Amino acid sequence: MAAGAAPPGEVDMRTALAAVDVLVALTCVALAITALRRRTAAPGAGPLAALLLGLAVWGLGGAYVTAADAGAPGVFLARHLAEGATLVVAVALWFVVASVVDPTRRPSRAVRTLVLIPAGTALVLLATDPWHHRYFELVGDGVRPGPAYWVGTAACYLTAALAIAGGLLAMPSAGPFRRRQLRVVLLGVVPTVVSSTAGLMWALSDSDGGQLARLGFGPTAVIVTVAVFRHEMVRVATVAREQVFEHLAQAVVVTDHTGRLVDLNPDGRALVARVAPGTHGDLTLGDLGLALPTGDLEPVEDDVLLREVRVAPDVFLDVRARALRDPRARHVGWVLLVRDVSDEVRRVRQLRDSTLELLTRTTDLSIANQRLNAELVSSEQVRAQLSDDLQHDALTGLHNRRVLEPAVEAALDAAREAHGRASVVALDVDHFKDVNDAHGHAVGDAVLRAVAAGLAAGARPSDTVVRVGGEEFVLVLPGIDHVTARRRAHELRVLAGAAPAAVGAPGVTLSAGVASYPDDGTTTAEVLEAADRALYAAKHHGRDRVESAAAAADPQTRPA
Template sequence: MCVPTLVEAVSLLAAVVATATGVLVVRRRRTSPLALPLAVMMFGASLWATARALLHVAEGSVPATVTLHYLVFPGAAAVAGATFWYLAVLSGRRLPRRARALLLVHPALLVVALVLDPVHAWFLRVAVEGVRVEVDAGPLYWAHTAYSYALIGAGIVLALGAMVRAVPGHRRVFGVAVLAATIPTVGNVLTNVVAARTENVHLTPVFFLVSAAIWWWVERFGGHSTVVPVATRQVLEVINDAVVVLDPRGRVLDANPAATALLGAPDGSGLDVGADAPWRAYLDDDPTRRDRGTLTAATGAVLDVRVTPMTDPVGRAAGTVVVLRDVTELERLRAELVEQATRDGLTGLHNRRALAQRLSDAVDEATASGRPLSMVLLDVDHFKAVNDTHGHAVGDAVLVAVGRELAASAARGETAARLGGEEFVLLLPGVGAPEATRRADEVRARCAGLTVPTDGAPVRLTLSAGVATLAPGESADDVLRAADDAMYAAKAAGRDQVRAAEPTTT
């Protein structure tokens, strides 16, 4: 029996390392989708390397030598299929049972071919001279080799594509996997192309030692088989924000599922990519602008919009990233808060702050346009006596009743407000003094017909009102002061009446 050569000794060491790595990994098969294909890969490499290492030992026994030659190929088939399986799963593809079953077709056909090979010699051509065995490749050997190379190459392509799409922290995982899969493939190519012509030296198991050592180190210290790396596309698919990528002309290049849902048409026809796409209004002529605003999608959702232009390495426009977030509920709450901040809590009318803003805007508009602007200031007569006699609950009921009548009398574009206490205001843009006086008297008369129930006799309401119309050159404070003076004149004249402010003279 001859002493094993260095190559065969290294092959045996590779088998030991591969077996140890396979045992280490297979324990994780229930917790990681990467564990089982990697374990199959390692056990297949172990069978391949062991058969090659024992060929030298089996010299002198023809049956043992021929059997070891044949045992190499099931291991090779397992390595090829498991490598593709591993790299496909690593790339984020879930192989269903049917796909995994198809991967078994090659090993199954290979076993059948090897069993029948002593008869047909389609796989290996075995020549025996005494106790010496010479082996040459047949047509099925090259078919098996080509298929194995194609399968491993396809897996490497998948892994490299996923590496480009992966988040930076996970790219090295793909790099290690591709390196470990490439090394034994390179060894096999060298064996078939170069080394097979020189003393029948087979280098693939030697390269397996490097590959198995990488996988053992990874599994011992890196734990790559515990999790499938995260791709950037996966991140985009799970976030709730809509992300739309546009080319320099504004056409959609890509959109994540959230974008399809948010920007789709109400009939479910999907993302609108036409020239009137809702985000286009936010893409102005300045390509360096980062804008933010809101728009309303076809679905009715209110979307917060952020627009970020992209440039290539030399500064040319490369497109635009539009990020949209559904803020419909937030906008509803914001509008509700704004409404609450501008409304009187008791009567529901606009409060003093809202009146001040609306009065200022109305004065500016009237000054610019020349249209009239009138104000009616109303005060509940003897309100303090109502509170003192019947209590604040009845007083509040009086104020609510007056506020209801005032709100009913305000037309579109007009403002009914509670100025404070028992004072109310009706702001009438576009209304002159005579019409404003008539409107004020209508409100007074309607309120005079109201009664508020109490524990005793019901309370009847009366109002005193002052009307003022904006004169040229006057301010908001001037018209409010004039209406207030007119209201006090109505009270001095006996209450329950309307007085118009005296026109200012220039």
């Protein structure tokens, strides 16, 4: 045996270990290809593909270093590629966790830059190592970690720690399905973190810990891939919670576009337990006895009303279904408002049976008809009240934000047809938090009700008054030009600000922003944005005033 050559047994072991690395790397490549093909369907698919490819390069480079002799051609390059891949994996992991934390938006450029700085610095040191040899120092026929290697190792662990910390911090406020997805992702990271740390400790003892560090690749690749694709329904739940009142006092069921249940409110869970007791795992609308009209997974219509659907021997439901669409207008699921009408149906059926019996009793026929008609009228009144409740604010009785965009769109359509004008006024109660802090939330609610009553009293029958949320209101003024709208805004602002005093609450002031069609925008979104911009300009310039969108300069900050 030649001097310096490795014993045959050691060579065989190194070859076997390298083969395992190659097999895991190829698996990562296959999973990465799948992720790239599904990147339009799942928000985290792109970062996941980068993470998998990084693991593959890390494994292939490490496999060559393991199998080859220290002086073999390409070992230097393979070692550097593997080390660079570790930094890519850490950064990609952060982006995967970020996509799970909030699938609807990308992290800001500033946050991305802060995350990339440590890894980027380490990559620069690694790329220039052939000239300064501070990353891997040459020692005889081999190498040993240099000072820059520990900079790269610290950058890798720092980036991974930021990813893990971000996931853990997001869990308390996440919905149940997104929280489950975060747990699976963070669980998938554990094998690689543990094996990498063990490999690092091994390396500190002057042994080659590369193979040990790569033992966790396979589990990490599979678990994180499953988390991104198996639980991509979290994207649907996020969109649904943005469009539906989270605490609506009736059963709410959210599904993906295939009809699989992805979220339920407490009443929804109680309904499922009643209709499909003892079921486990993923449920579909079919398991509940419900079916929605779809064609090739696209809804035939976006709003569906199902009356008195029998889903169990003694259970009947009224269902209002609304198709959910993401920001690209793609159908991602359904949200269903479900009301149990079993008692009503049972009463109606009992009345019908009684009517048939009473047909033989002419003296009681009139009484039976009156009772039946009364029940039917009551049922229709309940349905009408439900529809009205969905469009009105519970605290103030004003229209809620569901009505806002349709009202603005209608006003703009009328203005276009008549070549006229339309305006929108956005108002906000100044220093409302101080009212709550000083007098309590009960007084704060009284102030909001009084302000709402003042705005409603000063509005025309053709105007629409909307409580957008909190202490913010919007008035839609059809047929009103900008000058008139500004005057009306001032009058309503003063009237509404004085209204709380009439009910024994402290008086307040309001800031207002005015935007008009077509001067400040030609679409609903543009006019609403212009009014909002004008409102914040009014608050920025001292509050208790009216600002026009055309004259408003964007404030550097938005006061509370």
